[in-house]
Amino acid sequence: MKHLIVYDITRNKRRQKIVKLLERAGGQRVQKSVFELDLSTADLLRLLSKLHKQRGKRDSIRCYAQCKTCAGKKYLDEAAGHLPDVDAGIVTI
Numbered sequence: 642m643k644h645l646i647v648y649d650i651t652r653n654k655r656r657q658k659i660v661k662l663l664e665r666a667g668g669q670r671v672q673k674s675v676f677e678l679d680l681s682t683a684d685l686l687r688l689l690s691k692l693h694k695q696r697g698k699r700d701s702i703r704c705y706a707q708c709k710t711c712a713g714k715k716y717l718d719e720a721a722g723h724l725p726d727v728d729a730g731i732v733t734i
Contacts, residue, residue: 642681647702649674666680
C-alpha cells in the first residue's frame with residue numbers, strides 16, 4: 642500500500658537520519674519534507690519503529706495511507722497550473 646510520510650524535524654542531524662531511513666526504505670521524495678513509499682504492512686511497521694526512535698520531543702512525523710483509488714489521483718495539474726474538480730478527499734494547497 643502507498644503511504645505519505647511527512648515530517649517536521651527541528652535538528653539537522655536528526656533530519657538527515659530520517660531522510661536516510663526513508664530513502665533506504667525506497668521512499669521517493671516529492672517535497673522537501675514529504676516522501677511517498679509503497680511498502681508492505683510489515684515493512685511499514687519496521688520503518689515507523691525506526692523513525693520513532695529517531696524522533697525528538699519537538700519533532701513531528703506523520704504517516705498517511707493512500708488507498709488504491711486515491712493513490713492514482715493528482716489534484717494539482719502542475720503543467721496547467723489549476724485544480725481539477727475534486728469529488729472526495731482532502732486537498733491542501
